Amino acid sequence: MVSESSSEAQRFDHLFKLIKSERFLKKQGIGNEVPFFICPYLSEQGNAMKKLVIQLKNQLNGQGVEVLHIDLYDLVIELLNKRGILETVINRESNLSKKQLFDMLQSVCDSKDHIIPSIANKMAAQPFDVMFLTGVGEVYPYIRSHNILNNLQSTAKEKPTILFFPGSYTHSDEGGASLNLFGKLHDDKYYRAFNIYLCEI
Numbered sequence: 001m002v003s004e005s006s007s008e009a010q011r012f013d014h015l016f017k018l019i020k021s022e023r024f025l026k027k028q029g030i031g032n033e034v035p036f037f038i039c040p041y042l043s044e045q046g047n048a049m050k051k052l053v054i055q056l057k058n059q060l061n062g063q064g065v066e067v068l069h070i071d072l073y074d075l076v077i078e079l080l081n082k083r084g085i086l087e088t089v090i091n092r093e094s095n096l097s098k099k100q101l102f103d104m105l106q107s108v109c110d111s112k113d114h115i116i117p118s119i120a121n122k123m124a125a126q127p128f129d130v131m132f133l134t135g136v137g138e139v140y141p142y143i144r145s146h147n148i149l150n151n152l153q154s155t156a157k158e159k160p161t162i163l164f165f166p167g168s169y170t171h172s173d174e175g176g177a178s179l180n181l182f183g184k185l186h187d188d189k190y191y192r193a194f195n196i197y198l199c200e201i
Contacts, residue, residue: 068128
């Protein structure tokens, strides 16, 4: 059984074999559910996971599986640049309280109005077989994982989407399914994604 605590080689092997499989790419075995998958990893594995994602993308592309990789942190920087406020945010950051900074970024980082349309534009700009979403930890708390997934359901239902999540994705009879950022912060409940480590190859 592979999990977030398995070795990097074991996780890579599972992910590579699974993602390039016809069963995965054709969304077989998930019924009528949205093809959303969570790839949890321990927060201390952040740098190793960044390298793993790049290696995974390169090797999948080499196998003819086109990956659209969207880093949410880079996406936010791009949005701030387009609005012409990146320099303002950087210059004012040290003088603002956390709440003031949060309020300033909240409108620009709104999932429904800004993040999802930007993702949709990138999806339309190039053909792809699977989408990778990374940068979750870097954009917290301005962007919450469950908000991205909830708002993305109608936009990204044709191709599999994998959210690389620095924390745990747990299921229990009492609490249902929940995303726990960094293994400590309860990001919120989200029921419609599969733990990719539990998917059969």
